[in-house]
Amino acid sequence: MPRKITIHQIAKEVGLNASTVSLALRGDPKVREKTRDRILEAAKRMNYEPNNLARSLSNGRTRIIGVMLSDMSRFYEESLEAVFTLGEAAGFTISVRFCSWDQAREKAGLHSFVSNRIDGIIWGPTDYNTAEIAEMDALLHKFEVPTVMYGLPDDTQSLHCYQIGLDMQKSIQVGLAHLKSYGHTDIALLAATEVQGMFGRMYRRRMAMFRDAFIAEGLHLDDRRIFEVGDDNCGGLDLALKLSQMERSQWPTAIFAADDLLARELVKSFKTLGVRVPEEISVIGYDVFPWAMGGQLCSVNLNTKEIGEKAIQMLLKCINSEHPQQFDQRVEVLPQIRLGTTCGRPRSR
Amino acid sequence: MPRKITIHQIAKEVGLNASTVSLALRGDPKVREKTRDRILEAAKRMNYEPNNLARSLSNGRTRIIGVMLSDMSRFYEESLEAVFTLGEAAGFTISVRFCSWDQAREKAGLHSFVSNRIDGIIWGPTDYNTAEIAEMDALLHKFEVPTVMYGLPDDTQSLHCYQIGLDMQKSIQVGLAHLKSYGHTDIALLAATEVQGMFGRMYRRRMAMFRDAFIAEGLHLDDRRIFEVGDDNCGGLDLALKLSQMERSQWPTAIFAADDLLARELVKSFKTLGVRVPEEISVIGYDVFPWAMGGQLCSVNLNTKEIGEKAIQMLLKCINSEHPQQFDQRVEVLPQIRLGTTCGRPRSR
DNA sequence: GTGAAAGCGCTAACAC
DNA sequence: GTGTTAGCGCTTTCAC
Numbered sequence: 001m002p003r004k005i006t007i008h009q010i011a012k013e014v015g016l017n018a019s020t021v022s023l024a025l026r027g028d029p030k031v032r033e034k035t036r037d038r039i040l041e042a043a044k045r046m047n048y049e050p051n052n053l054a055r056s057l058s059n060g061r062t063r064i065i066g067v068m069l070s071d072m073s074r075f076y077e078e079s080l081e082a083v084f085t086l087g088e089a090a091g092f093t094i095s096v097r098f099c100s101w102d103q104a105r106e107k108a109g110l111h112s113f114v115s116n117r118i119d120g121i122i123w124g125p126t127d128y129n130t131a132e133i134a135e136m137d138a139l140l141h142k143f144e145v146p147t148v149m150y151g152l153p154d155d156t157q158s159l160h161c162y163q164i165g166l167d168m169q170k171s172i173q174v175g176l177a178h179l180k181s182y183g184h185t186d187i188a189l190l191a192a193t194e195v196q197g198m199f200g201r202m203y204r205r206r207m208a209m210f211r212d213a214f215i216a217e218g219l220h221l222d223d224r225r226i227f228e229v230g231d232d233n234c235g236g237l238d239l240a241l242k243l244s245q246m247e248r249s250q251w252p253t254a255i256f257a258a259d260d261l262l263a264r265e266l267v268k269s270f271k272t273l274g275v276r277v278p279e280e281i282s283v284i285g286y287d288v289f290p291w292a293m294g295g296q297l298c299s300v301n302l303n304t305k306e307i308g309e310k311a312i313q314m315l316l317k318c319i320n321s322e323h324p325q326q327f328d329q330r331v332e333v334l335p336q337i338r339l340g341t342t343c344g345r346p347r348s349r
Numbered sequence: 350m351p352r353k354i355t356i357h358q359i360a361k362e363v364g365l366n367a368s369t370v371s372l373a374l375r376g377d378p379k380v381r382e383k384t385r386d387r388i389l390e391a392a393k394r395m396n397y398e399p400n401n402l403a404r405s406l407s408n409g410r411t412r413i414i415g416v417m418l419s420d421m422s423r424f425y426e427e428s429l430e431a432v433f434t435l436g437e438a439a440g441f442t443i444s445v446r447f448c449s450w451d452q453a454r455e456k457a458g459l460h461s462f463v464s465n466r467i468d469g470i471i472w473g474p475t476d477y478n479t480a481e482i483a484e485m486d487a488l489l490h491k492f493e494v495p496t497v498m499y500g501l502p503d504d505t506q507s508l509h510c511y512q513i514g515l516d517m518q519k520s521i522q523v524g525l526a527h528l529k530s531y532g533h534t535d536i537a538l539l540a541a542t543e544v545q546g547m548f549g550r551m552y553r554r555r556m557a558m559f560r561d562a563f564i565a566e567g568l569h570l571d572d573r574r575i576f577e578v579g580d581d582n583c584g585g586l587d588l589a590l591k592l593s594q595m596e597r598s599q600w601p602t603a604i605f606a607a608d609d610l611l612a613r614e615l616v617k618s619f620k621t622l623g624v625r626v627p628e629e630i631s632v633i634g635y636d637v638f639p640w641a642m643g644g645q646l647c648s649v650n651l652n653t654k655e656i657g658e659k660a661i662q663m664l665l666k667c668i669n670s671e672h673p674q675q676f677d678q679r680v681e682v683l684p685q686i687r688l689g690t691t692c693g694r695p696r697s698r
Numbered sequence: 699g700t701g702a703a704a705g706c707g708c709t710a711a712c713a714c
Numbered sequence: 715g716t717g718t719t720a721g722c723g724c725t726t727t728c729a730c
Contacts, residue, residue: 004492006707017717022709030715047491052464053406054707057722062402064465072421072429080421081449088454093461096445100430105437112442115401116413142396143353237586237617265614268586272618355723366701371725379699403723406706 005048013042025050056117065315066113067096068106068123075288076124079150079308083122086312092119103132110136113145120146120315123161128152137161146318150311153209162318163330164311166302168206171335172213172256175284175300178337179254180217182345184282187214188225188252190239190262206258225252229262236265243281244273253346254282260289260299267297267342278344298340307333354397362391374399405466414664415462416445417455417472424637425473428499428657432471435661441468452481459485462494469495469664472510477501486510495667499660511667512679513660515651517555520684521562521605524633524649527686528603529566531694533631536563537574537601539588539611555607574601578611585614592630593622602695603631609638609648616646616691627693647689656682 007021014021016039024031024039031039042048056062065087069076080096087094095118099106106126113121121140125133140147141160150164179187189210193203207228214221227242229235236257243251257263263285270277277283285299310331356370363370365388373380373388380388391397405411414436418425429445436443444467448455455475462470470489474482489496490509499513528536538559542552556577563570576591578584585606592600606612612634619626626632634648659680 004707008707018707019709019718020716022707023716026709032715035715047488049460049463049492051406051466051707052461053402053411053466054722055709057400057402057406057724058707058709060709060722064461072423072426074421077421080447084447084449084454088457093458094446096447097443098429098433098445100433105433108437109442111398112401112413114398117400117402139396143398237614237621241621265586269621272586272590272621353723357723367723368702368725369700371723372700375725381699384699400723403706404725406708407723407725409706409725 004051005043005046006051007048010039010042010046010048013046014038060117061119062117063092064095064116064118065092065312066118066121067094068109068113068121068125069096069098070101070106070124070126071098075151075302075304077304078288079304079311082305082308083312086309086316090316092316099126101126103127103130107132107136110140114140114143118145120319121148122311122315123147123149124151125149128154134158146315148311148315148318150307162314164307164314165330165332166307167332169209169213169216171300171302172210172286173217174335174337175256175286176213176217176219178298178300179256179282179284179343180219182254182282182343184254184346185219186225186252186346187219187221187254187256188227189214189221189256189258190227190229190235190266191258192230192235192262193228203258210256210258236262236267237269240266240269240273240275244275248280251281254284254343257283257285258287260285260287260297263297263299263342264289277342280347282343282346284343295338296340296342297338298343299338301336301338303333303336353400354392354395355400356397359388359391359395359397362395363387409466410468411466412441413444413465413467414441414661415465415467415470416443417458417462417470417474418445418447419450419455419473419475420447424500424651424653426653427637428653428660431654431657432661435658435665439665441665448475450475452476452479456481456485459489463489463492467494469668470497471660471664472496472498473500474498477503483507495664497660497664497667499656511663513656513663514679514681515656516681518558518562518565520649520651521559521635522566523684523686524605524635525562525566525568527647527649528605528631528633528692529568531603531631531692533603533695534568535574535601535695536568536570536603536605537576538563538570538605538607539576539578539584539615540607541579541584541611542577552607559605559607585611585616586618589615589618589622589624593624597629600630603633603692606632606634607636609634609636609646612646612648612691613638626691629696631692631695633692644687645689645691646687647692648687650685650687652682652685 007018011018011021020031021039024036025043067083084094097109099109103126137159147161148164149161152163152165153168191203191207193207211221227239229238255266257266263283267277267283275281285297288302288304310333356367360367360370369380370388373385374392416432433443446458448458452475476482486508496510497513498510501512501514502517540552540556542556560570576588578587604615606615612632616626616632624630634646637651637653659682
């Protein structure tokens with residue numbers, strides 16, 4: 001038995017023509033049911049596996065959607081799951097590339113997408129507004145590869161791609177407004193900024209946005225109210241310990257943790273040390289962990305599931321349309337306050 | 350300007366034949382340098398992007414390696430990075446599929462790899478020894494797609510694929526032996542087993558292996574020495590608190606945490622609560638976090654980087670060889686004790 | 699060195 | 715309903 005079976009061999013086997021086999025395999029109603037059954041039976045028996053290269057070369061589409069990501073960050077987990085679910089339901093295969101925050105690899109990966117003639121791209125870029133990004137954006141546009149960039153913090157008007165926007169500063173403001181609604185004004189910030197590499201860079205960027213958000217909400221963020229720790233999910237204990245050595249009258253009334261895992265550890269540590277949350281101090285988290293603390297943690301959720309859904313929906317619309325221009329260039333995904341039990345009115349001082 | 354440029358259009362532009370252009374683009378020495386420069390210049394100017402579908406259909410290989418994973422688990426991070434680095438250095442594009450622990454999706458993904466005629470597969474299966482896995486293994490074998498399965502706990506002799514083995518029980522025994530070498534015999538186990546879904550399943554499986562490993566090392570594991578928590582990286586504090594309410598004479602002399610993050614939190618919590626590690630109690634972790642606690646944590650490292658390296662090296666060897674049978678069917682990757690400062694001799698009782 | 703021609707496996711238009 | 719034919723864009727063999 002020959003190794004790679006083609007439709008011609010199946011055709012010969014059942015005494016028909018290759019094009020009939022082709023039609024039958026794709027379930028075309030033109031071919032009689034009995035004929036189709038014979039063909040399918042032979043295909044299965046001969047271990048036929050269709051050759052997508054030939055198929056795609058011939059009909060001009062691959063039914064593959066490429067996803068370009070910087071790393072296997074938790075940030076992408078939920079959105080990617082949404083992309084899979086909706087993309088596969090629409091008959092597409094999802095192919096992922098990672099670039100490890102390396103722009104050369106990112107570029108090479110996107111080129112490979114183009115060379116392999118995938119039908120569309122979802123792209124979470126390593127950085128924004130750099131020359132490389134603009135160059136790839138222009139290339140993808142020139143090749144008419146439908147592309148959705150997602151997780152973009154700012155409106156990057158110069159790009160041609162569709163964009164799923166995520167206004168981080170606004171989402172922080174949402175959290176601050178939530179705390180203000182309880183009456184908090186003395187709010188501290190717990191953030192991991194001493195992390196090395198790209199993660200650290202991300203955290204530091206996030207920190208800058210926190211500062212801006214405080215100002216935008218008319219709040220004062222004293223430098224002594226900023227607690228920086230050297231690890232993304234192991235600094236809560238440090239802060240709880242630090243505070244427990246201070247007089248309570250000196251405490252802030254609420255703490256905004258820049259990461260849900262930090263917040264989770266902070267709350268647990270407070271409880272361990274006998275500090276009541278939220279009676280003595282309120283805690284709010286920020287990020288992408290809806291499951292943190294079994295839903296008890298109050299947090300600003302970045303809603304990444306919706307980001308993924310919007311991205312794949314936009315892309316599918318664009319792929320299936322003749323006039324992709326008619327769609328909105330940019331869609332904003334709004335964060336959601338996830339109510340828990342860790343925020344309350346400030347203690348009386 | 351037409352949208353998709355082909356070598357024929359370039360040929361027409363420079364007044365040559367398409368086959369010359371084809372040779373020139375691939376840097377064949379047969380074509381004169383001056384001619385090649387003219388061709389490359391035209392290709393760049395016209396924004397030519399090669400069509401891999403046509404190329405692969407013609408020459409029979411795609412230069413793509415497919416990686417099939419269950420999810421974006423931290424377990425895969427390092428190994429995947431190794432696969433990228435070595436694979437790309439060898440001129441391959443790495444394409445990743447995730448199946449979210451769904452065997453139907455896993456199967457579909459592997460089929461798509463075959464249909465797209467990728468040159469080889471690295472596969473971390475969702476489960477072992479099931480009919481589905483065996484079926485896909487047989488199919489991949491029949492299609493002669495070189496395949497390396499990795500992270501396999503047991504010797505699965507019935508499979509045709511190359512295997513990178515990881516003997517979890519032995520690696521736990523390595524950790525236990527390390528503790529025994531200090532003189533510990535009263536060793537407790539901290540594990541997260543109340544986690545939902547596939548993670549929980551994995552943790553429970555890990556738990557069973559811990560029991561077997563204790564027995565194999567001639568140690569007694571009393572049920573009261575097993576501390577199960579409901580979260581994969583937030584249970585350390587609970588245990589530290591629990592122990593601090595017990596008389597120290599009742600304590601175990603060492604704790605084996607089934608996860609580095611658990612271990613890390615445990616050590617930090619001990620320190621917070623005034624318990625000296627390792628003077629009063631030793632802690633050893635287990636998993637894939639070489640960076641946990643800045644290298645201070647003593648741990649059994651599963652060595653996933655080497656798993657990835659071995660996998661891609663085996664695969665490349667197999668792809669480049671005419672006689673893949675000559676290589677070993679299965680390679681074992683051994684865990685390493687990562688020495689830290691959290692293990693020492695047991696306190697005198 | 700360069701060109702001509704066949705073919706990779708499939709699809710799609712059109713005959714019959 | 716089924717067969718015929720002409721590509722899809724590239725590589726490869728063989729002339730010249």
